Amino acid sequence: MLSTALKDFAEQQPYRTISDTEFRDIAASLYNDFFVWVAESVLDPVPRLWAEVTGPSALGQFDQMIDEIEALQDGPRTKEHLTYIEHKMRQAQKFWGEIVADCPVRKQVTVKNRRIFHLGRPVDSGVLTRFRAKLADVLDGADIEFVFPQNPEKVQPSRNQGKISSLFPEDEESETHKPPKSMLTESKEETVAPKTPWSEWLDQGEIEIVTDLEGFRAVVNEASKVGICGLDLETTGLDPLAAKIRLVQIGIPKYPGSKRLVDEAGKSPVPGGSAKAYVIDLFALSADERKEIVEILVALVGDPNVIKIGHNLSFDLGFIRASAGRRIPMRNLFDTMLASQLVWAGFFKMEPTTSKNSKYRFKEVYPKHRLSDCVDRHLNVKLDKTGQTSDWSAETLSHDQILYAAKDVLVLPILYEILFDLIRRNEMEEAARLEFDCLPSVVEMEITGMPLNLTATKALLDSLTRERDELEIKLIGMAESSGCEFKTIKDVRKGVPGRFNPASIPNVLEYFNHVGHSVTDTRDETLQDLARAGDEFARLLLGFREKTKRVAFLVSWLEKTGDDPNGYAHLRSSYRQLGDKGVGRFTSSDVNLQQIPRTKEYRELFEVPEGRCLVIADYSAIELRIMAWLSGDPTMVTAFQNRQDLHRLTAAAVGRKDIDQVSKDERQASKAINFGLIYGCGAQRLVDSAKYDYGVDMSLTEANRAKKAFFATYPKIEEWHQKQRSLMDSPVPHWFHHHNTGYYSVKLVSVTIPPGRKRVWPWFKGKTLARFTMLANSPDQGIGASILKRALIRVYDRLLEYGWDDVYLAANVHDEIILEGPMEKAETMKEMLEKEMVLAGAEFIDPVPVEVEGNIGTSWAEK
DNA sequence: TGGAGGTGCAA
DNA sequence: TATTGCACCTCCA
Known part of the structure; x- marks a missing residue:
């Protein structure tokens, strides 16, 4: 079962020393095989549950073995160590084999709501009762039934002894239906689907x-x-x-x-x-x-x-x-x-x-x-x-x-x-209703799109391209005259062979190391640090990166719209109502209207022709308001009800001063704190975010103190965090379906997001893959998404009701809705949009007030 | 050509 | 232990 890589290696040259690369290759292969095995066999809960009943210590021992093996990756780079790792892996597999063999369950059958377990040998009734309780816990809602062998002596161990049908039957199915490799390559067609x-x-x-x-x-x-x-x-x-x-x-x-x-x-x-x-x-x-x-x-x-x-x-x-x-x-x-x-x-x-x-x-x-x-x-x-x-x-x-x-x-x-x-x-009727009702708005946004001034876009593209090219030439010049010999220049760019490429991370790293900066990445913050220290190359590279990025944006927009004699077009996007993660936020792609740079230069390109207008409305601090509602923290709720500036309030609490005494920097720092709390972040991340996102220096001690002060001011938020954290220890049943088993439920860590959307996390290596930060953040983001969807539904209904055929839903960006219409209607549009958005919010987070700020303009920049 | 890795845009 | 998601670029098999 384990990779043969090690064996081959040992037979080849038993005494050769191993290079780091070789070690990594062999170890990677070993670990890969091993963890595939872990994922496949150890996931099966039935032998685990049996072991919990009859010998929990063995289970603990096994989990410890897995942890140890994982830790062995960091050991010495020697052949002996590899042999030891493989030995440990075999040991663990053997050990698990014993646990599985000890489990009497030989077959599992699902009939309607009954789960029937066929046992291979008689089992003591007391043990069986406890086993039943364990199973009932996991297979919520199922009647559990045991079937005993007629002639225990004669019962043959099944071919797949120890491999009990998985809780996730689709895995088995895909295995059994996978055609042999030769079939895939030789006969491309004519694989007749089986009759079912x-x-x-x-x-x-x-x-x-x-x-x-x-x-x-x-x-x-x-x-x-x-x-x-x-x-x-x-x-x-x-x-x-x-x-x-x-x-x-x-x-x-x-x-x-x-x-x-x-x-x-x-x-x-x-x-x-x-x-x-x-x-x-x-x-x-x-x-x-x-x-x-x-x-x-x-x-x-x-x-x-x-x-x-x-x-x-x-x-x-x-x-x-x-x-x-x-x-x-x-x-x-x-x-x-x-x-x-x-x-x-x-x-x-x-x-x-x-x-x-x-x-x-x-x-x-x-x-x-x-x-x-x-x-x-x-x-x-x-x-x-x-x-x-x-x-x-x-x-x-x-x-x-x-x-x-x-x-x-x-x-x-x-x-x-x-x-x-x-x-x-799964009690998701309301959530489903919300999604289905939202379809008309999605259709409208996809058909409408955002108005784009093509002439201005082309002009900006020209100047940006020029600037980018100039920067590129300067950077290449600096790099090549530095005396650095680039070993990583491999490909050909723009028909010029072997030039330094400022877009290539290895090239850039080589340059920096040559000139004496020992950096290991080329991220924005790293470059900023170098630029601040006076490095011209880093400064220019930052500019080059930005221009390159934005040229790519503009090119993709113009490609998407095509040309138009009027100089205006609509840039249309595809929306997905639900992403993979189950939170419920919209996503936009092809082109992504949710990632337009937030600068006047780019936003003003989204401009409406003469006589038309854009009405742009966004929720103010909606995620903080949702957090106030989720936790019910009275200080926070009251602050919102009194229309106080929450960032100032937090700053005052953290700095133990009067709200009027709060400085600009302190308010910025509080933004980092308030947002950090939404994501459940730690003190170190707070420091980083304050520095790079809000331009405020904060020490780790200050960050820790700030966190403490924050939770002292809003104690219910800490309580709510604890509540979310405790979800990790109380998995709940979630229903799935597969043609093999019909309906089946699995106990999983799960959060419910009003109005009933759910997000669940699977088990892996015996642990849930849910993390506290996700449990803390999903309901907040998710409710924000629900509110926006309700708002879109309401707005569509009003547009229909009023017969406003010259007004369109143009776009949404998480907490923002954009309408396009005739300038004469601007005020009425704004009034309607703000009202519906506020009402949508109130459906979810009353009594926390919802505020919407609407703006009328001829471009997206005016807000 | 597609996956992996790195980076950066938005909320 | 900061979340979500899309897109572009390079490098490599």
């Missing part, structure tokens, strides 16, 4: 091609009668403003008497249930008919009595809205992608990397949420992905294309049931 209950169910699903308007109306009528349908589009491209809708697919479930398609355990189809897919090809219709189809879809999307299930609905809704050419109501949506992201709640696995650096040996791997991933995970059905990328603008579509399109929509009602069950079991 759900794939057969799908194959029996009916598909009807609809060819006229009346037929399509009938389909939508049927959907309204049933009250639920799957909705999917195939389009000729990804951009709703440039591409066209080709196919519309609607999937309608046919329920058996039980009103369910999936059985209660979540494992198999209920007999008698089925679904029918209707497909209509818009290219086979006249322009007028297509318009009519779009209007029928608009009515369907806006019908509050019909649930529309879709995967990544913002895509389909974007096309429907763009085709309709106006803002439309969208009600009763269920997005299976968002649902999947919600129920996985930030869960991840640790997987080994190829990295030799011990710090990066494992990386976090998050579940994917494409339709094919979800269907594979929950239904054991392999969806062909070629359908998605096939040519949807061809004159006639192939039979297969239609079939794939239909399957996508047949699968939706099943996924809906399973994911909805998970949402219910």
